[in-house]
Amino acid sequence: EADIYQTPRYLVIGTGKKITLECSQTMGHDKMYWYQQDPGMELHLIHYSYGVNSTEKGDLSSESTVSRIRTEHFPLTLESARPSHTSQYLCASTGQNYGYTFGSGTRLTVV
Amino acid sequence: EDQVTQSPEALRLQEGESSSLNCSYTVSGLRGLFWYRQDPGKGPEFLFTLYSAGEEKEKERLKATLTKKESFLHITAPKPEDSATYLCAVLDWGDYKLSFGAGTTVTVRA
Numbered sequence: 001e002a003d004i005y006q007t008p009r010y011l012v013i014g015t016g017k018k019i020t021l022e023c024s025q026t027m028g029h030d031k032m033y034w035y036q037q038d039p040g041m042e043l044h045l046i047h048y049s050y051g052v053n054s055t056e057k058g059d060l061s062s063e064s065t066v067s068r069i070r071t072e073h074f075p076l077t078l079e080s081a082r083p084s085h086t087s088q089y090l091c092a093s094t095g096q097n098y099g100y101t102f103g104s105g106t107r108l109t110v111v
Numbered sequence: 112e113d114q115v116t117q118s119p120e121a122l123r124l125q126e127g128e129s130s131s132l133n134c135s136y137t138v139s140g141l142r143g144l145f146w147y148r149q150d151p152g153k154g155p156e157f158l159f160t161l162y163s164a165g166e167e168k169e170k171e172r173l174k175a176t177l178t179k180k181e182s183f184l185h186i187t188a189p190k191p192e193d194s195a196t197y198l199c200a201v202l203d204w205g206d207y208k209l210s211f212g213a214g215t216t217v218t219v220r221a
Contacts, residue, residue: 006154031207042213043155043198050207058208090154098202099145100209102154 003027006091006103013081013110021076021106023091032074033100035090036060043090049074081110113138113203117212124189124219132184132215134199144182145209146175147198155198189219 004025013019025032034047035058045058049068063085064078074093078085088107092100114137124130136144143162147155159168161177168175172193174185184197196216200209 033208039151040216043211045208048208088152092154094207097160098143098207099157099160100155100200101157102147105152105154107152 004091004093004101004103006089006106008106009104010107011109013108015082015110017081019078019081019108021089021091021108023074023076023103024072025074025093025101026072027093027095027101028071029093029095029101030071031094032068033092033094034058034064034066034074034076035092036062037088037090037105039088047076081108083110086110113201113206113210115199115201115210115212117197117199117215119215120213121216122218124186124217126190126219126221127188129185129187129189131186132197132199132217134182134184134212135180136182136199136201137180138201138203138210140204142202142204142206144177145200145202146173146182146184147200149196149198149214158197186217189217191219191221193217194219 007022030051035043044060046062047066049055090105091103116135118133146158149155159175164179172187196214198214199212
């Protein structure tokens, strides 16, 4: 049973649209992360948060933004989607044992 | 900067043919080494955490070991359902972000 939820699971959207990918966890974890992963490729960290009102950019430059208003919620927003944003987006969280729990991911296709 | 290198990139096994995956790492201070399994189109699934050299952990046909410079994931008598990409990651003291390797894709043929 998943304790971290991502919606939608799949999304096909037109160029220029604004989208928000949702990520929620029920474990009370303070640390949350967003990764981008192309098929068969490495995970790239794009954003992370160590608590409410704390957000940082990751190693991979991204045109997306994130917010952390509540502990359990860490949404990712693309103001204007482009075909180059087509990818899988994975959300993760961690607590005291430092191991990440990942969501099932959102596969985004921008046409 | 933390570095994680996994080898081989891909591994094709016959059912029952045991093998090992390697994860070499460089960190200033190891807080933990993590193994994950990832199936196509899904998020990584946690397998093991190892904290110190000499530590070993087992789960079904998988066994993870750790030295000061590398970790091995041994797959004993694999089955087709063990086919997946196996990811290694390290966590440095003073940080809360895992550094991931590129993964080893294992294919087990019946």
